[in-house]
Amino acid sequence: MTHAGKLIVIEGPDHVGRTLHARLLSARLKANGIATHIIGLARSELMGEIVKSRTADIHQLNWRTRSLLYATDLHDQIKHEAEPLLDAGFVVIADRYTLTPRIREQVRGGDGDWIDSLYSNTPDPDAMIVLHAGPRRLLNRIMFGESLEALNHFEAGMDLALSSSITSSFLQYQKILRQEFQDAGKKAGATLIPTRHTVQEVHDRIWESVNPVVEHMLQPIDGN
Amino acid sequence: MSKKGILIAVEGMDGSGKSTQAKLLYHWLRAKGLPVFHTEWNSSKIVKEATKKGKNTRRLLPMTFHMIHAADFADRWAQQIEPVLEIGGIVICDRYKYTAMARDGSRDVPREVIEETYSFAREPDLTLYFDVPVDVSFDRIAKGRPRLKFYEAGMDMGWTTDPFESYRIFQGKVSEIYSGLVEEGRIVRLDAEGAVAEVQSRVRVTFDKHIDLSTVQVIDQSDRLAQNLSESDIDWLSYSGGDGQ
Numbered sequence: 097m098t099h100a101g102k103l104i105v106i107e108g109p110d111h112v113g114r115t116l117h118a119r120l121l122s123a124r125l126k127a128n129g130i131a132t133h134i135i136g137l138a139r140s141e142l143m144g145e146i147v148k149s150r151t152a153d154i155h156q157l158n159w160r161t162r163s164l165l166y167a168t169d170l171h172d173q174i175k176h177e178a179e180p181l182l183d184a185g186f187v188v189i190a191d192r193y194t195l196t197p198r199i200r201e202q203v204r205g206g207d208g209d210w211i212d213s214l215y216s217n218t219p220d221p222d223a224m225i226v227l228h229a230g231p232r233r234l235l236n237r238i239m240f241g242e243s244l245e246a247l248n249h250f251e252a253g254m255d256l257a258l259s260s261s262i263t264s265s266f267l268q269y270q271k272i273l274r275q276e277f278q279d280a281g282k283k284a285g286a287t288l289i290p291t292r293h294t295v296q297e298v299h300d301r302i303w304e305s306v307n308p309v310v311e312h313m314l315q316p317i318d319g320n
Numbered sequence: 321m322s323k324k325g326i327l328i329a330v331e332g333m334d335g336s337g338k339s340t341q342a343k344l345l346y347h348w349l350r351a352k353g354l355p356v357f358h359t360e361w362n363s364s365k366i367v368k369e370a371t372k373k374g375k376n377t378r379r380l381l382p383m384t385f386h387m388i389h390a391a392d393f394a395d396r397w398a399q400q401i402e403p404v405l406e407i408g409g410i411v412i413c414d415r416y417k418y419t420a421m422a423r424d425g426s427r428d429v430p431r432e433v434i435e436e437t438y439s440f441a442r443e444p445d446l447t448l449y450f451d452v453p454v455d456v457s458f459d460r461i462a463k464g465r466p467r468l469k470f471y472e473a474g475m476d477m478g479w480t481t482d483p484f485e486s487y488r489i490f491q492g493k494v495s496e497i498y499s500g501l502v503e504e505g506r507i508v509r510l511d512a513e514g515a516v517a518e519v520q521s522r523v524r525v526t527f528d529k530h531i532d533l534s535t536v537q538v539i540d541q542s543d544r545l546a547q548n549l550s551e552s553d554i555d556w557l558s559y560s561g562g563d564g565q
Binding site: 141142143146150153154157158160161163164165167168171172175176210213214216217 | 390
């Protein structure tokens, strides 16, 4: 599929800085004359509210059902938002795309190939970034930002029965996820960026890797 | 993939009478004392909410329609169908993946995509396709109804602006896909014209021809009786011989 716009995908676990960096990238592109739009998991008009408000119910479901609900959510955004905007020349930034929904189920015994097949006719990313950070760093961010009470059962991987303690379960679960994200990211030709550096440094690295894709579209701030 | 249990599906157009026949089939097998379970297309709570929203706002497109129905089916597969098959029971599915092939296929979702999405759902031991001429099923559904629903009539595809005409076009496509599946040998055609009892006797003949029930363990009479008693009011007056003590 060819379109005038570009699709930039940012993947990675919770608290890694994805949403922040999607916002920064979007703001910088806008300042350079490029219209942007952000899509992401559980944000569709069709399913977003339901998926979010019923998270607990959704985690009770079988992995196949859950995968299909997330696929419906993403397809709704692709058909109603991403595809028309890409055709119009927007840069669409996906704050999580097809990698997260696959990896999350794969580590729970889901069939990755089958999950991939649910996304077989989605637009390919023009650039893909996988953000990663050590589990302890992620935990520290939660503790500093929201306190540990914000750590939910599923995010901590408690359903995998790795440990009865929510913190040590989180650390073990995030270690597994990090490896999966890195492996899948490499396989998909993504740029892997650790977020242990300052926000600005991380943003600069993201900008650097996105730049070749959008360079021809940029209209410099200090230009006419 | 599970080969245990017996999986029966019924397919056909709206108004073909398949649901009535599927329920009769269920009651027949239950009367034989067999562990049998009946399930219908489109019923789980979480999906219903999203489907309703999508329909009301007319936001559903062929691909999201496809996914959302598959989610519903996957839920029933995991919660109801597979568990019953695993213990060697009989499951009757009122609509199965062939409904998705017919309906989503009519909405131009490629067959490979549909097959892949539903690849976890094994081919049933018998799929009965209740075949009635499109005109007959059309009359059964359309007659006496002031209007057809937007998606039901396939209005989302923009074939025509007249709902009844659109519905006819839609059903024509559905019927064509079913016919193809009959030719591929994946579903068994059953003449569904005639009175209910007449069709049911055809259902039983076809069922007996394809299905061997000897492998299914009959539920003990005492358990069946206990179950029946637990579901009914007991007439204590006659139970205790007259004085109700």
